[in-house]
Amino acid sequence: MQKPPRPLPQATPETKEYWDGLKAHELRIQRCSDCSEFYFFPRPFCPSCHSQNVAFQKVSGKGKLHSYVIAHRGHPAFDAPYVIAIVELNEGPKMMTNIIGVDDPTPEKLPADAAVEIVFDDVNENVTLPQFKLV
Amino acid sequence: MADSTALRHKTAIVGAAETNTVGVLPDYSQLQLHAESAFNAVADAGLKMSDIDGVASVAPAQLTEYLGIMPRWVDGTSVGGCSFLIHVGHAAAAIAAGYADTVLITHGESGRSRVGVGGFGGGASTIGGQFEAPFGVAGPPTMFSVPIVHHMKKFGTTEEQLAAVSVATRAWAVKNPRAMMRDPITVDDVLSSRIIAWPMHLLNCCLVTDGGGALVMVSEERARDFPKKPVYLLGRGENTAHQGISSMRDMSVWSGAAEVTGPEAFRMAGLGPKDMDHAMFYDAFSHTPMYALEALGFVGPGESGPYMAEMHTAPGGDFPMNTNGGGLSYTHTGMYGMFAIQEAVAQLRGESGERQIDGIETSIVHAPGGMFSATATLILGNQ
Structure with a gap:
């Protein structure tokens, strides 16, 4: 059976800067200019203090493994087992991603709070996805 | 803040029933499941469908069309598995306000056979389509x-403790002739079942079934005139916090329950965790009721793992929980919350057969909608 395509994102006006950043191999997330919090996913106001005084900023792309599952029965576009993870960026926000580069992933290979960093995956000419690897 | 205690003990559930069977029902459309449970609940209350003047359902327009009724109050709250708990709270306020006298709340879901059901999911430009779907989330x-x-990392919770939830719940299902899974299981059985999404093995995951359930609610003044023992609404709480799991505020705690629905429901009821004789804590996966136990204050943060391993909630334990066999072993149509309410009502009426808890006066029903996204709590009593 042929594999279906991986689901790909479609940017919206308030998220375009984020996806454009990934295409340029930069992780750009928003920071509130009033309360200084970084936050994710993109929206035109700070979800913490509700200020609209916010701006995108390039961040390190480094963080730690916050939580995850190892999907043995998952999306048909993916080769199981694969890791669906929540990464906590050094700047604070958490985001969903995959941990790549771990052959036959097991819990032993994925220790809690492991250091991770971003890998820019150019899926096609329009979309680059943020993936992470252990460092 | 306005005070909800005025609505304590002001309304009651006087009709409650499920579909004739639950499980694998390919001969029923989803709407038929709604309708069969609705007619059963109305009959249980000794009423006719034409007596209903208020309706709550995740799709009320479809339901009223199908049933051919014209309610003067509707609620279409649809936030996943806890929607029906929220409907109960809303119905209580509507009855107290005079918006309706006799409210029907229904659930029907062809979750397994998918007969007469729309598709799943949203588009690629939704928040989930952008920030979760590309990473292979699949249900x-x-x-x-x-x-x-x-x-697990923060508190040392183990796979064995997660497995204990499934074992304790299955022990109740053994006593429920309607349950889909009735063979006793052990921790080893859970851990040796195939991995679905580590750390969840097959036996840590709820069933996928077809079925329905419905309730009839009226004011406390009218409740004594019905055939069955009234089950009073003492407290309720509701919340939505996020949609996608990646936006969960703190992955170690069920914030909606800890900060909003638990305090709200206990305050309205004038009761606390120690006053609860019985619990129905929605078990989509083994961890779901563990998060509920901690967030609602039945155990401290991080203590649910050892607590479950000690089998307090199993038959013979001091805190009976999920006594119908739960979503893990009884039935799980997709939005299971209605079945959690049904078992609480059955226990409070003394209708739970071999699994009946003696002397029960209170029950707490608690459920998520989506991925810990929405939350609702009900406190019910029979005095």
């Missing part, structure tokens, strides 16, 4: 389960 096992590894 609840790969989303709902995501927080538990953080809980």
